[in-house]
Amino acid sequence: MISEDVNGEEFPVPPGKRVKLHGRAFYESIGSPRVVLAPMVEQSEFAWRLLTRSFLPDEKKKELLAYTPMFHSRMFHETPKYRDSHFQPRKEGIPALDGDDKRVPLTEEEWHLDGHPAIDRPLTVQFCSNNPDDFLTAARQVAPYCDAVDLNLGCPQGIARRGNYGAFLQEDKPLIVRMIGKLHEELDIPVTAKMRVLETKEQTLEYAKMILDAGASILTVHGRRREQKGHNTGLADWGIIRYLREQLPRETVLFANGNILQKEDIDRCLEETGADAVMSAEGNLYDPTIFADPPPVGEEGREYWRGRDGKGGYRMDAVMRRYMNIIHKYGLGVAPPERAPLFLPSDPEPPSLEFEEKEDVEDGPPRKKMKQAKGEKKQQQIKNPNLTAMQAHLFHLLRPLVAQHHNVRDALAKCRVGDIEAFENVLTLVEKAVKEALVAYEKEHTNDKLTTTESTPPEEISQNGNAVSNGNTPTTTIPTPEDPYESSLATVARCKRPWWVCQPYVRPLPKEAIEKGSMQLSKKEKKKLEMQEAEARAVGLEPGGRAEKEKLVGEGERKTEVVEIPRDGMVCG
Numbered sequence: 001m002i003s004e005d006v007n008g009e010e011f012p013v014p015p016g017k018r019v020k021l022h023g024r025a026f027y028e029s030i031g032s033p034r035v036v037l038a039p040m041v042e043q044s045e046f047a048w049r050l051l052t053r054s055f056l057p058d059e060k061k062k063e064l065l066a067y068t069p070m071f072h073s074r075m076f077h078e079t080p081k082y083r084d085s086h087f088q089p090r091k092e093g094i095p096a097l098d099g100d101d102k103r104v105p106l107t108e109e110e111w112h113l114d115g116h117p118a119i120d121r122p123l124t125v126q127f128c129s130n131n132p133d134d135f136l137t138a139a140r141q142v143a144p145y146c147d148a149v150d151l152n153l154g155c156p157q158g159i160a161r162r163g164n165y166g167a168f169l170q171e172d173k174p175l176i177v178r179m180i181g182k183l184h185e186e187l188d189i190p191v192t193a194k195m196r197v198l199e200t201k202e203q204t205l206e207y208a209k210m211i212l213d214a215g216a217s218i219l220t221v222h223g224r225r226r227e228q229k230g231h232n233t234g235l236a237d238w239g240i241i242r243y244l245r246e247q248l249p250r251e252t253v254l255f256a257n258g259n260i261l262q263k264e265d266i267d268r269c270l271e272e273t274g275a276d277a278v279m280s281a282e283g284n285l286y287d288p289t290i291f292a293d294p295p296p297v298g299e300e301g302r303e304y305w306r307g308r309d310g311k312g313g314y315r316m317d318a319v320m321r322r323y324m325n326i327i328h329k330y331g332l333g334v335a336p337p338e339r340a341p342l343f344l345p346s347d348p349e350p351p352s353l354e355f356e357e358k359e360d361v362e363d364g365p366p367r368k369k370m371k372q373a374k375g376e377k378k379q380q381q382i383k384n385p386n387l388t389a390m391q392a393h394l395f396h397l398l399r400p401l402v403a404q405h406h407n408v409r410d411a412l413a414k415c416r417v418g419d420i421e422a423f424e425n426v427l428t429l430v431e432k433a434v435k436e437a438l439v440a441y442e443k444e445h446t447n448d449k450l451t452t453t454e455s456t457p458p459e460e461i462s463q464n465g466n467a468v469s470n471g472n473t474p475t476t477t478i479p480t481p482e483d484p485y486e487s488s489l490a491t492v493a494r495c496k497r498p499w500w501v502c503q504p505y506v507r508p509l510p511k512e513a514i515e516k517g518s519m520q521l522s523k524k525e526k527k528k529l530e531m532q533e534a535e536a537r538a539v540g541l542e543p544g545g546r547a548e549k550e551k552l553v554g555e556g557e558r559k560t561e562v563v564e565i566p567r568d569g570m571v572c573g
Contacts, residue, residue, distance in 0.1 A: 026190045026217045027253045030122040035291045038281035039067035039126040046113045047326050047386040055292035065122045070152050073129035073138040085383050089114045089145035115145035126150040128165040132182040143189050153195040154222050156229045167196050167226040177214040184215025194220040201243045220255035234510050238273050245274035255279050261504035285396045287502040289314040302342040308448040313501035317434040331386035343435040345442040387417050400499035405433045434500045
């Protein structure tokens, strides 16, 4: 067998070693995917990746490259509990290394979830690290179960500054070169990297060349700088990515990240940046159907809703039902419950359709069986990443719906890890809410003319940028064109759908909340930000994400270290 080095030159591979490709040869070997599911802390786990792939036709499921959540390299290889609770390719856990990353291929019975060849490929595992040996050891443990390993060079959070990883490795470029170079030389599978742009396009180009020259097979570029986070997120700069595309060798595999809110943005980004593929993070988090093409008019079925104006999207009850079925089958290892077909207004009225209103039960003291299951749930919380992510996922997915239906919000806030009955109750409430909305919409728009294209005449716009709408009318306003770096009005109007349809969350731009030329928030914006943070805490989420501390006991020359582990809600890319 032969492999390729960083310059594309061939060399022999010892018997028993995995053939290692580099750069574009590797990219083509995994199908040249054009869309990429981003690494998201505790949010791009197996169940969510499977849900995202499920909306693609069978022949296109492997055209989506997915990344795992970001893992801490030292924690991963030194702490079995951390490793087994985040990455589960084998039913019996990942065995200890025997000095090499060669392993006998797994049988169908031995495969479990992460990296399963039939349903979870292609897959890249991402690590944050600041030590070449830690990075290599952790990478060797996952190498048999994935296609590549990625180094996180984009995390802008304070936890990354304190831990000296992510975007804060920009200050130690020789360390980046050593880490990528070590894996390129010693790991059986390719190493890739994800970075943020620097202050100028010239600095960014120099940085990108350094990463690629060190041995990275693929470079993902997030078009935001390190300081663009939280309230100051703003827009990603596709122009810098285009500059990289024009200046780097054509054989360079380049992924673009940033500003992807809808399916239409993917093709636009590919055209404007010249990138090989487009990565979506937050866009996918709010709408896991973002990579799927809408069905043709007249072939919507029960899962896709299309309004009289031609605009539409996948119904939230349909997406949540798919998600819950995946949790039952893969997270719990049991058959999903039998479910009645999703409601359509054209269905004959059944004799009686009763929804169990279980949220009132939650107001009382916990049931005895809940207490009896506490120990079992604790074990699930420790070991099953697909269950721990559920509540945060559903708050993202259902964001517009829970803003309208506080009973759904409250029921979801009371859900606990492993309490599938409580999550099933939320699904019941969601299905009821969507049914009522669809009935009301049909009554209100019975006489409206059906449009077969997704374009509508402009409507009136309120001062806060939302289209004026009555009842269940979809807000499809197209306002007067605005500078996209000054105003988000056009984006809000373009993305807005009825609350029962999956849709992106459009963040306000910094210049809409901050006085021009100043980074100080006005009193009004401070109050608004405080209200948003209070709302997040009220439903059990931590604004900006949360972190937990773990103690790593040093051995030999390694010092004992307290490591902060990012949890759900932490943006680390």
